[in-house]
Amino acid sequence: MNNGENIRLGISIGDLNGIGCEVILKTFEDPRMLEFCTPIIFASTKVINYQRKMLGMNIAYNGVDDASKAVAGKLNVVNVWKQTPNIEPGKETAEGGKYALLSLKAAVEALKNDQVDVLVTAPINKHNIQSDEFKFPGHTDYLAQELEGQALMFMVTEELKVGLLTDHLPVKAVSDAITPELVETKINKIYESLKEDFRIRKPKIAVLGINPHTGDNGVIGTEDDEVLRPTIAKLNESGKLIYGPYAADSFFGSGSHHNFDAILASYHDQGLIPFKTLSFGKGVNYTAGLSKVRTSPDHGTAFEIAGKGEANHSSFAEAVFTALRIYNNREEYKELTKNPLKKSGGKL
Structure with missing residues (x-):
């Protein structure tokens, strides 16, 4: 069972033109967050660098080519793509949906392969993400298919x-x-x-x-x-x-x-x-019923304030904490069900 600080937290970036990247960076701008988990963003260092400059944030990160190379105690960014996307804050674009899906697919694949322990998803736009690979009304149904569960x-x-x-x-x-x-x-x-x-x-x-x-x-x-x-x-x-x-x-x-x-x-x-x-x-959207833990904030892309530095990151931060708590609770539950003596202080 992982201790809290060792839990590998996968993060999908969401729509690049929304507030997803902003709430992620604001959450991990506080270095104390790195004591609870090892965050791994699935996007690209170019995107993160662009976003932090646009938002005027001086936050350090560690670029890696694979989630397995993530370093504890640092904010890690997996380079899922090499291209430089055209970021237009506040606009719904086909490009925004394309890269949101690339990030989500890579994060879910890492989750399935146990390269990350839990997944927190930043908001997508349910319209522009639609494609031959994504024909779902949202994250929940996609994850149910990928993780073969009843979500x-x-x-x-x-x-x-x-x-x-x-x-x-x-x-x-x-x-x-x-x-x-x-x-x-x-x-x-x-x-x-x-x-x-x-x-x-x-x-x-x-x-x-x-x-x-x-x-x-x-x-x-x-x-x-x-x-x-x-x-x-x-x-x-x-x-x-x-x-x-x-x-x-x-x-x-x-x-x-x-x-x-x-x-x-x-x-x-x-x-x-x-x-x-x-x-x-403060609400969190949790996808129960799956073999893996996934949470997200309870808000959408908020195009109307994207790129302005006005986004409140409290729901995203709470999604992180909720994912960590559920992961630890599940691990503890597994231990207790394997060893019922622990449940009753040694008495059957």
Whole structure:
């Protein structure tokens, strides 16, 4: 098991015209960050040099040709490409998408090959990254394919954790996508993640309804009664503490979320609007359900402030810390499950 300072942290650069590089450099401008991990950015030294000059930052880095040559105690940059990209802060360009994908592919390959231990992804533009090699609505689905897992989009802070039953789907497709099998799979993924990744021994999970007022006994839709309630009852019979469905409009405003370890929202905005409102830029997007740890900040490319030095890096820094904590929690969980005597102080 790696100690915190030895964890090799892979970082994909995101869209070169967004704030990704800025929040990365601001995070590691503090030399104390290098005590917790060995950061490895997948991009090029030319790009990092251009960005730091544009932002007026005097931050040292170590250029390498391969992630295996990264040096502990330094900010490392893997030269994924030799070309000099045309960087146009604030603009959506085909070139920005091309290099975002090159960085992501190289970082994921290093993750799969155990050259890095965890991955933190800077924001991509979901439109310009589309290509023959990337036909996904975002990072989550791409990583599920590459790491052969059942991914769960899990938005997390220390106090609030919100998983999504459906994520990047148009609203008109949500109800058809929600099946008992999907509900059971997502709840089990949250349950496993809370135990293994966040060390919560007996998780309590709330499920938000699909329809307004959870359907009002069928007056505003039958999905809550026909899909959610029976599946929740089935999972409770297995010993899990699953509650709901709850009416989403009053759940967070009433403070009900404080009574649970995690909440499962039925669709993207139902979960992310309250999460981002309550997390104040401290939120982290964690992809649960995979064999490897991946996190990202809870914001996008922010083209409107790119290149101006105005980006707040707190969410990216929190994504780094969250990835490190989850990695250590997973390693500890593996040790405990291999040796149950450790769990109970030597007593079976």
